[in-house]
Amino acid sequence: MNITENIKSFAEKFNQGLDAYFPIPKTLDARVIEAMKYSVKNGGKRLRPFMLCETAKIFGVDEKVSLPIAYALEMLHSYSLIHDDLPAMDNDDLRRGIPACHKAFDEATAILAGDGLLTYAFGIISSDSLQISSQIRCRLINMLSSAAGSFDGMVAGQMIDLAVENSDIEKLESKEAVIERIEEMKTGRLLRYACEAGAILGGANEKERLAIVEYSRKIGRSFQIVDDILDAVGDEKLVGKTLKKDKNQNKLTFVNLYGLDKAKEISDNLIREAKKSLEIFGAKATVLLELADYMGTRKY
Ligand code: GRG
Numbered sequence: 001m002n003i004t005e006n007i008k009s010f011a012e013k014f015n016q017g018l019d020a021y022f023p024i025p026k027t028l029d030a031r032v033i034e035a036m037k038y039s040v041k042n043g044g045k046r047l048r049p050f051m052l053c054e055t056a057k058i059f060g061v062d063e064k065v066s067l068p069i070a071y072a073l074e075m076l077h078s079y080s081l082i083h084d085d086l087p088a089m090d091n092d093d094l095r096r097g098i099p100a101c102h103k104a105f106d107e108a109t110a111i112l113a114g115d116g117l118l119t120y121a122f123g124i125i126s127s128d129s130l131q132i133s134s135q136i137r138c139r140l141i142n143m144l145s146s147a148a149g150s151f152d153g154m155v156a157g158q159m160i161d162l163a164v165e166n167s168d169i170e171k172l173e174s175k176e177a178v179i180e181r182i183e184e185m186k187t188g189r190l191l192r193y194a195c196e197a198g199a200i201l202g203g204a205n206e207k208e209r210l211a212i213v214e215y216s217r218k219i220g221r222s223f224q225i226v227d228d229i230l231d232a233v234g235d236e237k238l239v240g241k242t243l244k245k246d247k248n249q250n251k252l253t254f255v256n257l258y259g260l261d262k263a264k265e266i267s268d269n270l271i272r273e274a275k276k277s278l279e280i281f282g283a284k285a286t287v288l289l290e291l292a293d294y295m296g297t298r299k300y
Pocket residue numbers: 043044045046047048079080081083084089096154155158186187224227300
């Protein structure tokens with residue numbers, strides 16, 4: 001099975017398990033659960049869950065054990081997409097090729113659905129029913145709070161992104177440093193979490209954990225660069241969202257800063273370096289190595 005088929009087959013299995021997470025009550029609050037389910041279920045490459053389970057596998061962790069953490073991470077990722085699409089943020093009507101949550105439901109429900117998914121993620125990881133020690137669950141919760149939060153996490157990255165959009169880009173002291181910071185926090189922290197959580201679940205030693213973190217940071221940056229490239233020259237049908245917004249909004253992106261060719265070159269170098277970080281794992285890292293190539297060349 002090649003990596004594209006591998007990710008697809010994982011996503012199918014992952015999607016089948018989603019319904020169980022969303023029992024719909026027969027009461028008036030059903031609407032928020034329906035909106036949460038709608039947003040998580042529809043589409044999505046499931047890259048973060050795949051990365052988490054595959055990293056855990058390097059350390060011999062069975063997918064049955066790692067999957068609940070992967071579900072939690074995807075819930076949290078989906079919350080960020082729902083809120084990002086809101087008119088007050090990126091204002092996008094389309095997500096994963098279908099109406100964004102606030103379009104399919106309404107703005108207030110979309111805000112609540114995002115809140116619900118964010119909170120649910122922590123509920124899932126802290127559940128006593130998981131086959132994971134309370135010490136590791138606690139560490140995973142703490143790491144996720146940090147990765148998603150407002151102190152150097154995803155929320156902070158989104159804040160800087162918005163602040164930059166509302167300011168004169170030309171006046172920024174170092175655009176390179178700002179864009180790298182935005183990427184690291186807004187996109188990179190969750191991708192890093194996916195890999196690091198897999199390593200923590202598997203009891204990785206410090207050298208192994210750092211190697212995994214190094215890998216995730218490199219592919220995270222490449223992932224964002226490719227996202228920017230897709231925004232500029234991607235196929236809207238494949239990508240499933242409105243494209244060419246970055247240019248129109250004069251956003252600070254890797255493509256706007258470096259141009260297409262240079263951005264692609266930077267991304268290719270990052271993929272090479274990411275793969276190098278995994279040398280200590282030998283053949284056990286084959287899927288993560290293939291994933292790195294996929295990340296650098298994906299079309300959606
Ligand atoms: C609202 C706190 C808050 C944060 C929003 C996720 C995000 C931060 C913004 C989305 C804007 C964006 C393009 C981010 C870059 C990379 C990214 C997260 C892309 C979407 O992830 P994929 O491609 O999406 O894995 P799927 O749909 O496959 O899950």
